[in-house]
Amino acid sequence: MARKPKSPLAHFLSQAFKPIRQRIEGFATWSFCGLCGLFPVDKAGSAAAWFFYGLGRYVKASQTARRNIKKVYPHFNDAEIEAIVKGVWDNAGRLIAEYSNPQDFRGAEGDKRIEVVGLENFLQMRDDGKPGIIFTGHIGNWQAITHFATDHGLELTQLYRTANSPWTDREMLKRQLQCVPKVIRKGRNGSREIMKLLSQGGHLFILVDQKLNEGIEVPFLGRPAMTAPAIARMAIRYNCPVVPAWAERIHDSYFRVHFEKPIEFTPIGDINQDTYDFMVKVNQCLDRWVNQRPDLWFWLHNRWID
Incomplete structure (x- = not known):
């Protein structure tokens, strides 16, 4: 169902209060992260x-999660679905404390x-003298x-998605750089930086399960x-x-970090078909992880076309 467009007045008020809302979001992020940092991570x-x-x-996101889970696992009862929703929020809260x-x-x-x-797969990538990519999804604590x-x-x-609020982004970027030595922001400039990184033999870390309105259907x-x-x-x-x-x-x-064998793939020379076939293999990995631990994946957004 298409979303009903906002009235001119609602749009005006939304834009007028946007800077205030963004500052509130940024302050809340800063406060919550700071508070979590005062206590041992498990507590x-x-x-x-x-x-x-x-x-x-x-909240509305939980209703979205329940619908998504029911679509993927139609045989699950309400109690099983709610257990997954609880796991999603449990994981999200712990993530903030861990950041x-x-x-x-x-x-x-x-x-x-x-x-x-799979330590041998990690060591092979580290020591082979080639550029490389590690990918994961929003599952567990990526x-x-x-860190490892x-x-x-x-x-x-790490490829980094800029937060909508510049105040939130400032705090999250600071936290992100405590987890990984360097980030590249998504966007046109980011694409050039990635090309430079890989051409110089560097290693990219990327999350591949984000919701998109464009791309290819897989x-x-x-x-x-x-x-x-x-x-x-x-x-x-x-x-x-x-x-x-x-x-x-x-x-x-x-945590138990799983490093799997590199994806086996031989291009046929048709860039569109090769791209699709490769992404099928990527999504099959995500499928396997989510099916193994559905309580650890973020079900909170509309990931699918239907």
Whole structure:
């Protein structure tokens, strides 16, 4: 159903109050992150998880999540669906606490909190002398991947989406740079920076499950979804390994990071078909992760075309 356009008055008021709303959002982000940083990460995470679900289960995004889950898992009953919604908000709250306590995921403390499956795949990418790409989705805590990589000799540059509010963006970018050495902002300039990075043998970290209104249509969890094809085109152009990875939350702020084998792919020379086929493989990885731990993926937006 198409969204009803705003009246001229509603549009005017929305634009007039936008700067105020953005400052409030920025202050709330700064305050909440700062508060979480005052306490041990597990205690802060548990409190934030309780708070997020306590409020989040009543907001519109939770209704969207329940509809999405029902579409993908039509055999799930209401209790099973609500358990996933609770897991989503639990994970979101803990994420904020973890962004606020990056020191707990580095060095000796990081070794306690992050275990790794597929270490050989990580080491191969780190040591092969080629450019490379690691991709993941909004599942678990994806920054556990960058913390581990940085601590073990692989400098990753993360593709970063600018927040709508410049005040929120300032705070989130500061937190982001505590998780990864460098970021590239999405956009035209970002595309040039990515090309430079890969041409110089660098390594890119990218989340590939964002909602889009453009891109190409590729199946995701059994339903058509508009999908950004950039990762496929970069892999084909630079002939570089693309490693799927995801950070499974075991309990509290402890993770099992899975580094999988690089995607096996042989181009046929048709750029459109090659791009589509590559993205099918990417989305199949996401399918597998979400099906394994649906409570850890962000179901809160309309990801699908239908």
